[in-house]
Amino acid sequence: MSGGQHHRGTVFQPLEEDDPRSVAGYRLAARLGAGGMGKVYLSYTPGGRPVAIKVIRPDFAQDAEFRRRFAQEVQAAQRVQGLYTAPVIDADTDAREPWLATAYVPGPSLADAVQRHGPMPVDTVLLLVAGIAEALQVIHGAGIVHRDLKPGNVLLASDGPRVIDFGIARAADATSLTSSGVTIGTPSFMAPEQAAGSTVTPATDVFALGQVAAYAALGSPAFGEGTSHGVLYRIVHEEPSLDGLPEQLRELVGRCLEKDPAARPAVAEVLTLCHRASDQTALRRPEEWLPGAVAADITTRAAAPAPAAATTPPPPAAPPAGSAPGPAGQVPGAAQAPAAGHATPPPTHPATAHAAPPAPPQGFGPPPAMGPGHAPTPPPQPHPYTHPVVGAAPYGPGAPGAPVPQAPAPAPKRKSRAALVAVAAIVAFAVAGGATAYALLKDSGKEDRAGRTQDASSGTPKPATETDTAGQGDGAPAGDGTGADAGADGGEASPSAPADPPAAPPEPVEYKGIDLTEGYELTLADDPLKPKREGGDIDYGTSGLSTSDGGRLVMLRNGQAGTLETCLNETRYTRYIRDSQMTKGSRVCLQNGAGDVALLTVLGFSPESDPSDYITLDVTVWRGAMDVEQPS
Structure with a gap:
């Protein structure tokens, strides 16, 4: 999605009337921006980690080819785990309005930073390009071409840049919308082959990286600004305008901006060019790699607002008998994105919706079964506090921790005499079988003279453990650990004996x-x-x-x-x-x-x-x- 996490001007914009208050259990705190493919909102995980929720535009969501590609790209993006990328931690590509959640990066985009504070110093540009190059290595390694690498999709964090929105522009490339005049990608930062509609490869991202480097150092695009057609013509047929570019950056930028994709350096060579330009064999990123004015913007964005407190709604009513289930991933009683012309329902959140145990957000349950033509969603991964990708999963009926509607109790029915006789026979058979199993287990659990018990499955002796005799008084025979002994004497069966304490970790x-x-x-x-x-x-x-x-x-x-x-x-x-x-x-x-x-x-x-x-x-x-x- 274009537009990034931050919008020019106000960082955290209040939600407007047509904005949802909740997306799949994530309560929204503010709007971060909007782009060609949808809107971006600020939310939080139940543990308080800020995330950026990106909701796709309804007109894209109605295109079947877009949905198919979007599901593929999100699945690929969830495999990207680089130091300089904002990981995709949650998604629902089958929702009425598809969405995905990425880690929130508290820093301005490169576009915002340059517009507010001007060009960057050479050292900052080299560290910026090296970080983006490392991100592209990981992105390309996952089989993704970014296609829309631009200053608005590079966020400046305190420990380096973060590349966002990788590969998602591909989802809209061949849909009915692009054929009707919608442009995906930013003309000023396209490669010649992309502008001409030719094959897009990783070299396309290298050309865009050269444009990003020139923009960071000069404060303006390398091929100028103006109408889209004029910019694209210059990209395809003319040389870039690099007057004023520092000498240390000329080889790096010039090689990346070669018209022929085969003449551009590979991403690994870009890193070598950065090292050469800095007169170092390896770049070292200092704590303060950004100019002071840009670093101050990070503090502003770190103070992200919390969502408004949600009122606790009444428990959901039981669905009427024979009614069809709701849409996949919909929580009974939870707020959904409002349809056009309808009032927004009260916001809810899985952490506050019901008195029952709180249900986890999207991504903590089993993966959903996807429709024909969709690739399966990878299994859920740990929580975003551990930084890996969290797989897409429904939050709704059947998900762990989700509230389960209580169906009305059926009216009692009269049982026939034949049915009662059949039940009695089954019970008698079960009792007899249980007694036989108990006798076998009892014999298999007897101790031999060496203080060992017989393994019930193999008959071979094994050493007795504390668990075998746990809870027995002096002189009492060792139990078999199943609680069957107490039940045999007519008393209440005792709970299973406690398991052995976990072994201590090995010494390093x-x-x-x-x-x-x-x-x-x-x-x-x-x-x-x-x-x-x-x-x-x-x-x-x-x-x-x-x-x-x-x-x-x-x-x-x-x-x-x-x-x-x-x-x-x-x-x-x-x-x-x-x-x-x-x-x-x-x-x-x-x-x-x-x-x-x-x-x-x-x-x-x-x-x-x-x-x-x-x-x-x-x-x-x-x-x-x-x-x-x-x-x-």
């Missing part, structure tokens, strides 16, 4: 200053941990770190604790992390598939004067920290 083992040379590997089971030629869990190659089959890597974000708990709970898995994505102090979690977990801390890389290529690491290993599923 630390290895300092390991030089992992290109072509060598580390095996977490080795002690001491030393590089070797083959058979390891992680190796260092020409492209960076990679793990073996069954292994998983996660690069931690700034501020995440480098603990075992973090490494166990993170789900932004990959098998490769490039050198260009790591700097001194970067931390990487490794799960090797054999139950071992490690935290790798980057201390540095080999200098150019060294004849060998290597990465220097501190490694902390927790051996046996994960349960390994055994093959059946």
